[in-house]
Amino acid sequence: MLKDQTKICVECNTVHTVIGNLSTLLVCRNCGNIIGNETSIDIAKRTLIDGWSTIRIGSKGKYKERTFEIIGRIHLLLRRDYKDFWCVWMEEDSAYAWLMESFGRYAFCQDSLFNIEGSVDLYLAQKVNLTERTDVVIDLIDRCDYLAYEGESKGWQDFNEGFEVAQGTTEKFFAFFICSKQNAEMKFLLGEWVDFEDLKLSQIRDWDKAVEIRNEITIPCPSCKHVNIPRGRSLTLALTCESCGKYFTNRKWSKQVVKFNEVAVPAIPIGAKGKIDGITYEVMSFAVKYVRKYKYRWREYLLFNPNKGQVYLSEYDGHWNFMRPVPFFEKPKAKTEFDYKNNQFRLYQKFHATIVFAKGEFFTDAFSITEGTHCEEHIAPPYLLSAEHDSASYRWFEGEYKSRDEISNAFTSTSLVLPPKKGRGYTQPVIDSFSPQSIIQLCFITFFLVIGIQFFFAETSKEKEVFEQTFHRPEGSADQKMLVTPSFYLEGSSKSLVMQLTAPVNNDWFYGEFTLINESDNSEYDFSKEIEYYSGVEEGEAWSEGAIREEAFLSRIPGGSYHINIYPQFSNYNNQFSIRVIRDVANFSNMWLTLLILSIFPIFYFIRRYHIERKRWSDSDYSPYDN
Amino acid sequence: MNLKELGSLKYFIAFIVVFVGFYIYSGIIGWKWLGSTSTEKTKTEKNGTYHPRYFHK
Numbered sequence: 221m222l223k224d225q226t227k228i229c230v231e232c233n234t235v236h237t238v239i240g241n242l243s244t245l246l247v248c249r250n251c252g253n254i255i256g257n258e259t260s261i262d263i264a265k266r267t268l269i270d271g272w273s274t275i276r277i278g279s280k281g282k283y284k285e286r287t288f289e290i291i292g293r294i295h296l297l298l299r300r301d302y303k304d305f306w307c308v309w310m311e312e313d314s315a316y317a318w319l320m321e322s323f324g325r326y327a328f329c330q331d332s333l334f335n336i337e338g339s340v341d342l343y344l345a346q347k348v349n350l351t352e353r354t355d356v357v358i359d360l361i362d363r364c365d366y367l368a369y370e371g372e373s374k375g376w377q378d379f380n381e382g383f384e385v386a387q388g389t390t391e392k393f394f395a396f397f398i399c400s401k402q403n404a405e406m407k408f409l410l411g412e413w414v415d416f417e418d419l420k421l422s423q424i425r426d427w428d429k430a431v432e433i434r435n436e437i438t439i440p441c442p443s444c445k446h447v448n449i450p451r452g453r454s455l456t457l458a459l460t461c462e463s464c465g466k467y468f469t470n471r472k473w474s475k476q477v478v479k480f481n482e483v484a485v486p487a488i489p490i491g492a493k494g495k496i497d498g499i500t501y502e503v504m505s506f507a508v509k510y511v512r513k514y515k516y517r518w519r520e521y522l523l524f525n526p527n528k529g530q531v532y533l534s535e536y537d538g539h540w541n542f543m544r545p546v547p548f549f550e551k552p553k554a555k556t557e558f559d560y561k562n563n564q565f566r567l568y569q570k571f572h573a574t575i576v577f578a579k580g581e582f583f584t585d586a587f588s589i590t591e592g593t594h595c596e597e598h599i600a601p602p603y604l605l606s607a608e609h610d611s612a613s614y615r616w617f618e619g620e621y622k623s624r625d626e627i628s629n630a631f632t633s634t635s636l637v638l639p640p641k642k643g644r645g646y647t648q649p650v651i652d653s654f655s656p657q658s659i660i661q662l663c664f665i666t667f668f669l670v671i672g673i674q675f676f677f678a679e680t681s682k683e684k685e686v687f688e689q690t691f692h693r694p695e696g697s698a699d700q701k702m703l704v705t706p707s708f709y710l711e712g713s714s715k716s717l718v719m720q721l722t723a724p725v726n727n728d729w730f731y732g733e734f735t736l737i738n739e740s741d742n743s744e745y746d747f748s749k750e751i752e753y754y755s756g757v758e759e760g761e762a763w764s765e766g767a768i769r770e771e772a773f774l775s776r777i778p779g780g781s782y783h784i785n786i787y788p789q790f791s792n793y794n795n796q797f798s799i800r801v802i803r804d805v806a807n808f809s810n811m812w813l814t815l816l817i818l819s820i821f822p823i824f825y826f827i828r829r830y831h832i833e834r835k836r837w838s839d840s841d842y843s844p845y846d847n
Numbered sequence: 848m849n850l851k852e853l854g855s856l857k858y859f860i861a862f863i864v865v866f867v868g869f870y871i872y873s874g875i876i877g878w879k880w881l882g883s884t885s886t887e888k889t890k891t892e893k894n895g896t897y898h899p900r901y902f903h904k
Contacts, residue, residue: 653855662856666863670870677874716877736886745886772884776876807879814870821859 221246221372227255239291240309240316240374247292247369249277254369268295268368269437269454272526273321274424275306277371281319281421283328283414286310288317292371295454298362298385299471300584300613302455303396305329305409307373316374319419320394320411323455323583324529325547326419327394329411331374336406342386342397344614350410356388356395357550359614365472389413389548413547416527427526439470443477450581451491452504452524458582460505467578469585478587482577484508487535487638488521490580494631496533496542496622501525505580509573509590516571522582530583532617533627538638539645540627541604546616551607556842558598560618565598565605567842568646601836602649621647646836650829659822666818674811681806686710690798693790703786707739708801710779715804717774719784723751723797725768730794733787734772740780747772751797773807 221227223241228234229248236246236255245263246256253265279290292307306319308328316331334350342348346358367381388395394413399406439448439459446463450456458469467478486506488494493502501523510517518536525531532543552558556567575590589610598605604619622630624638649655687708694701710717723730729752736745749772755764788797837843853860873880 651855654852658852658856662860662863666867670867673867673871673874714876716879747884747886749884773879773882774886775878775883804877806874807882809882810870810873810878810880813880814866817866818863821862 221256221258229253229255236372239289239372240307241314242316243291243372243374245292245369245373247371249371252368252370263369266368268293268370271295271302271304271454272427272452272524273304274427274526275304275319275321275421276423276425279421279423281419283308283317283419286312288319290319290371292373293369294373295366295368295370296364296385297366297368297454298364299457300362300589301360301387302583303385307371309372318409318411320396320409322529323545324416324525324527325545326414326416327411328414328419329394329396329409333398333407333409336397336408340406342399344609344612348388348395350388350393350395350408354390354393354395354410356390356393357548358386358388358397359548360385360387361612362386391548441466442468442475451502452581452583455583456581458585458587460579465579467575467587471585474585474588476585476588478578480577482508484519484577484579486519486521486579488533488627488631488636489634492631492634494523494627494634496523496531496626496630499525499528501528501531503580504530505578505582505586507575507579507586507590508577510576511571511573513571514569517576522580522586524583532619533622534619535639536645537643538624538641539648540622540624541619541645541647542622543604543606543617543619546605546618549605549616556598560600560605561603563600563603565600565603566844568597568599568837568840569842570594570596599647601647604647619647621645621649644832644836646839650832651825656826656829659825663818663822667815670811670814670818674806674808678806678808682804683806684711684803685800686803687784687799687801690796691786691788693788693795703788705784705786705799707781707783709781710777710803712779712804714776714778716807717777718802718805719749719772719774720769720800720802721749721751721772721797722769722800723794725751725753725791725794727754727756728752728791728794730791730797731789732797735785735787736774736777736782737785738778738780738782745774745777747774773805 221238221243223238225238227236227238227246229236229251231253232248232251234248234250236248238246244258248255252267254263257263275290277290277292281288288308288310290306291309294305296303301322304321306321308317308319310317318329318331320327320329342358342361344358344361347355348358349355362385364381364383364385384399386397388397392412394411396409397406437450437453439450440446441448441461441464443466444461444464446461448459448462450459457471458467460467469476488503490503490506493500503521504524505522507520508517509520518534521533523531523533529545534541534543549560558565572594573590575587578586592610593608594610596607602621606617606619608615624641627638628636687705689705691703721732729750731750733748749770751768751770752766753768754766834845837845
C-alpha cells in the first residue's frame, strides 16, 4: 500500500489514509473489516475485543529521542498471557517498529522478524543465542489460539492462529519466538524492555473510563447461565460467576467448571482501589490457597493497573506481603542462598498449592495453573523472592512485607476490616523501620568517630611533669610526721592530674595520706595510697604480689598553685618514698566505656533478632539453625 | 542506610550525639568516669599548711 493512499471501508465507509510506506495490512479501525491485505495469507474479518490497554491507534510517544505514532495492532491471545504488538511508525526515519505490551510490561522491538536456521526445540530455562551479545533465557512456552488485527501494520503477520510461541528474556532484551508447526518455521522478534513512563505516551486512554471502548464483552456462566460482564474485558480468562459463585474459564481450550466447598469473605472487596508504592491498583480477584503438606492456607488478592500490570497481595494470619513480577532473574544453580538487590535470600519453603476458594476475575486459568505449579520461596525479611514454575512458564516474583496500617492506608476509600495479626509473619522484619545493616553502619561510623577523638585526646594531652621529689623518714623520729611539698603550678583550666608514688619496699609496705591543696582558694583534695610488695619461693616456685609503684588519677583539677601535705606511715624497714606529679594525662577508659554503652542497643537488638530469626526459621524445612 | 532508616533510628542517633558530646566534654576537662582515685574535696581554714590527722602506729 502506498503512503498517504486513501482507502474506504466497504462495510462502514470509514475513510483511512495509509500512514506507513510499506504497510501490508489495513484493517478498519471502526468495524474490523479487512481493507487491504498484501500478506501471503488470507485474513478473515475478526472482532478485536479490547483489553485494558491505555494505548490506542493514534497514540504518540518517544523512544530514544525519536517520536513515533501507533498506527495498528496485532493482538495475540495466549493461554497464559496476551501480547499486544502495537505497530509503530516513525515519520522522521520512515521506519516501522513494534511496541510489545503485556500486563504492564513494554518492549520496543525491531520491525523485522528474524529466521532461526535449522530445527530448534525450545524448552524452559533454555539459553538461546540470538546475536553475538544476546543470550536470552526462555521463560514462557505457550500457544496462540486467537489472533486479531487492528489498523495498519507491516510485515510479520504471515502466521495464522494456532501456532506455538515462546518468550525469551534478559535483563535488557525481550525476544518473542513464533513457531509454525505446519512448515516448522521459527522466527523471532527482538526488542528492548522499556518502562511505560519512558515512552512519554500522549493521546492515550484514561484507564478508568470505558467511554472509548467499542464493544461490551459478556461471559455467560456455563452452569447457571447468568451473564457476567468482566471488568478485565478480553484479559479475563477465568472468573467466578457473580450469581452461583462457580469458577470457569471462557476459552475454548478449557471448559472446566469448579464448585468450591469452602466459602471465604475477602477482607479487601473485589473492585476496591488502592495506592501501593505510589501506583493505583484495582482488586480483580481473591483466592484462598492451601498447601496440604504444611496444612497451611493463605489469602491472595490479584491487583491490576493497566500500565503497570498485575501484582499480588497475600495475607496470612494478618500479615501481608506485596508481590510483583520480576522482569528477569537467573538464580545461581543448586544454591539455596544467593544475593538479589543487595539482600541475601535463603530458601524458606517449597510447596504445591491448590485453590480452595476463589472470587472475581483472573487473567489466567488460575485454578489449573496453581495446581500444576511448583513454588519456591526465598526470604530476606522484609523481602521475599518467589519462583513459580510449571511445564510452560518460569516466573519470579519479588515481595515485601507490608504492615496492617500500610494496607489500611492504601485502601483509604474503602472501609476495611482487616484480620487481626497473629504471631510473627515469616517475612516480618524484627523491627520494621530499619535494617540490621543500617545499625551496623551507624555503629561503625560512631565507633570510628569515638576512637578518632580518643587518639586526638592522646596526641594533644601534654603529660607535663610538674613536681618530682624523693622523701626520707626524718632521722631520730619515732613518730610519724607530716611532710609538705614545695608549691607547684598547674597550668590551664580543669585537667587531670596523675600522682605516681614509688617506695623501695620488699616484703614490706608503705602507706600515705595525701592532701592536694589549692593555695588560691584553699580547696583540698584528700586521698590515700598504699604500696605493698611481697615475694618468695613456695614449693620450689617463685611468687610475688603487689608492686613498688602506685598511681593516683585525680579528675577535674583546676589550674593554679598547689602543694601537697603528706602523712606518711613507714614500716620498720622502709625509710623513703618518692612522688612524681604529672598534669594533663589522657585516659582510655572513658573510650572503652563509651563504646560499651553505645553497644548496648545494637547488642540487645541483635540478640533479640537472633531469637526471632531462630523462631522464624523453626517453621521452615531449610532452617540455617538446624545442624 | 537511607534517610527513612535514619529517621527511624533518630532516638538512637540522638543518644549517640548526646553521649559522644559528654565523652568529648569529659576528655577536655580531664574527667575519668571510672577508676579515678576517690578524693574528698574540702575547704581548710588554716591556709592549707597544717591539717590535724590521727596517726596510728
